[in-house]
Amino acid sequence: MIAAEMKELHRSIGALRHHIVTLKAHYGDCDAVRRMANDLDRLEIDLHDFEHALPPRIRVKGKDDVIYVPDSKSDEAAWLGAQDEGLGFHSRERTK
Template sequence: MAATTGSKDLHQSINQLRVCITALRVQYGEAPAVRRLTNDLERLEIDVHDLETSPPEQLRPPPARPDVVYVPDSKSDEQAWLGAQDEGLGFHSRSRTM
């Protein structure tokens, strides 16, 4: 993993977490919760090392979104639709109502 802002932030966060867990160990000793937090910290350090030494393939950026067409939800002009086919709706010859 290249020295990116994310990687630097991650290392700083792990260091801050280490300081906090050390303070908890001083306050509570080897309580089960403190031991679990210590194990979690060690796991994070292992995962970061794995990510740095053997980074996975980077994701490709998502494809560009097509232009979005805004369709207002206000009532449209009914006259524009007179005589139009109701394709796929199953009632081609129904009388139109206003």
């Protein structure tokens, strides 16, 4: 599957290169066209580096990674004296 994506990225870079050459033919070597060509060169270098030194794959979270949080009422005493950040006031005594 990943090989197909890499092949598609190479095809897309080739198509972008063709379009940038067309822009250069119509508008000359202006700053914007030069920047796009430079960005495309950088993308091509990054893709080459990626292909030759693949980073480790990330592990997709599965059903076993779900953490159950109960709906039951928690112990309010644990929150006494805590700050209510973002509510417009600082430290205050919490009530039950």
